[in-house]
Amino acid sequence: xxxxxVLKFEYSHGRSDTDDLLNINNKFMTxxxxxxxxxxxxxxxxxxxxxxxxxxxxxxxIGRANTYGFVDTNIATQNMINKYSGLSHYKYYVELYxxxxxxxxxxxxxxxxxxxxxxxxxxxxxxxxxxxxxxxxQQSYRLISNSARDYINQLLNAEKLIKL
Numbered sequence: 001x002x003x004x005x006v007l008k009f010e011y012s013h014g015r016s017d018t019d020d021l022l023n024i025n026n027k028f029m030t031x032x033x034x035x036x037x038x039x040x041x042x043x044x045x046x047x048x049x050x051x052x053x054x055x056x057x058x059x060x061x062i063g064r065a066n067t068y069g070f071v072d073t074n075i076a077t078q079n080m081i082n083k084y085s086g087l088s089h090y091k092y093y094v095e096l097y098x099x100x101x102x103x104x105x106x107x108x109x110x111x112x113x114x115x116x117x118x119x120x121x122x123x124x125x126x127x128x129x130x131x132x133x134x135x136x137x138q139q140s141y142r143l144i145s146n147s148a149r150d151y152i153n154q155l156l157n158a159e160k161l162i163k164l
Contacts, residue, residue, distance in 0.1 A: 004145070009048045027095050029096060030047070046144075048061050048062070060107070067095065075093075104159075116132050120132050
């Protein structure tokens with residue numbers, strides 16, 4: 001049973017496609033610089049790319065995925081780091097399944113700022129940030145309210161999704 005939703009932030013490096021998820025040995029993974037113990041199997045991850053289309057940073061929800069949760073063995077090995085150099089900084093990972101992404105370029109996906117405008121502070125139940133648009137700043141992942149989770153799911157269900 002899904003407990004609640006989590007925004008999982010990735011970075012697009014100015015790219016306009018949606019294949020940023022790490023794929024190692026046919027397993028999709030998402031990585032972070034800190035140990036993501038809060039990412040349990042009861043959490044639904046909403047995949048967010050910080051898009052830089054037209055040199056404007058704009059977070060976009062590109063899809064969703066389930067996770068098996070973080071376990072202590074989900075730390076990149078030296079062999080993995082040798083093959084994927086980005087893992088040297090983002091060495092903690094969780095495996096994903098039921099990965100679905102919107103069949104659009106990133107710039108045309110769901111703007112996170114529109115959802116924050118709808119929910120304001122109630123979107124992030126565990127934040128003390130005064131500005132809801134900055135509540136996720138410098139985070140790899142951010143817990144969201146159940147009502148925000150349901151709303152994002154409605155928006156995603158209205159899109160054409162590709163199962164990876």
